[in-house]
Amino acid sequence: GAVVSQHPSWVICKSGTSVKIECRSLDFQATTMFWYRQFPKQSLMLMATSNEGSKATYEQGVEKDKFLINHASLTLSTLTVTSAHPEDSSFYICSASRLLAGDTGELFFGEGSRLTVL
Amino acid sequence: GQNIDQPTEMTATEGAIVQINCTYQTSGFNGLFWYQQHAGEAPTFLSYNVLDGLEEKGRFSSFLSRSKGYSYLLLKELQMKDSASYLCAVKDSNYQLIWGAGTKLIIKP
Numbered sequence: 686g687a688v689v690s691q692h693p694s695w696v697i698c699k700s701g702t703s704v705k706i707e708c709r710s711l712d713f714q715a716t717t718m719f720w721y722r723q724f725p726k727q728s729l730m731l732m733a734t735s736n737e738g739s740k741a742t743y744e745q746g747v748e749k750d751k752f753l754i755n756h757a758s759l760t761l762s763t764l765t766v767t768s769a770h771p772e773d774s775s776f777y778i779c780s781a782s783r784l785l786a787g788d789t790g791e792l793f794f795g796e797g798s799r800l801t802v803l
Numbered sequence: 804g805q806n807i808d809q810p811t812e813m814t815a816t817e818g819a820i821v822q823i824n825c826t827y828q829t830s831g832f833n834g835l836f837w838y839q840q841h842a843g844e845a846p847t848f849l850s851y852n853v854l855d856g857l858e859e860k861g862r863f864s865s866f867l868s869r870s871k872g873y874s875y876l877l878l879k880e881l882q883m884k885d886s887a888s889y890l891c892a893v894k895d896s897n898y899q900l901i902w903g904a905g906t907k908l909i910i911k912p
Contacts, residue, residue: 691845727904728890728902728903728904728905729846729890729902731900731902776843778845778846780845789834789836789851789853790834790851790894790898791836791848791851792836792846792848792900793848794845794846794847795845796844796845797843797844797845799843
């Protein structure tokens with residue numbers, strides 16, 4: 686159990702276009718999902734915390750108008766990179782925790798989405 | 804500030820044992836996680852420690868000393884597929900996960 690699916694796995698787009706990445710919890714309800722960005726040879730950087738039915742909480746330095754996050758249901762969160770530029774090229778990963786008795790609070794990660802902006 | 808330190812890279816031989824250390828300085832402590840991340844893939848959960856001591860899970864073990872702000876991940880009987888980055892993460896007093904930069908483990912035959 687505790688499967689998180691992310692789509693698309695790979696996306697190449699032209700500079701100035703927008704890209705939407707979907708993150709779904711397949712077998713559990715996730716009231717909170719997390720969006721991370723990871724540049725090559727670097728660790729995970731938390732971008733924002735996505736709460737179902739409310740506005741996302743963005744980390745310092747992350748532009749909320751550029752990285753639009755929507756968490757409309759308990760199983761789906763989306764990240765839209767608006768007006769993408771080459772410097773936005775990165776590996777974007779979503780995650781969720783499952784709040785069941787006995788759980789450690791570990792995060793279950795999606796497969797990640799590699800964005801390349803030309 | 805909050806800080807997690809782990810070696811950038813380690814090399815070990817197939818069949819051997821390797822210990823990856825992690826030291827942390829965080830505002831509060833609500834558990835320490837180890838994740839494995841293969842290149843180009845998302846992290847996968849390995850272990851969780853919230854009390855002092857050793858947690859063993861097959862070939863992998865994780866140790867925690869809260870008084871020293873220290874943990875290690877021990878990998879036994881190394882296999883080539885263990886070549887990956889190992890991420891240490893601490894949950895602070897606000898239950899926020901603070902991530903280390905990861906240790907790239909290279910296994911040689």
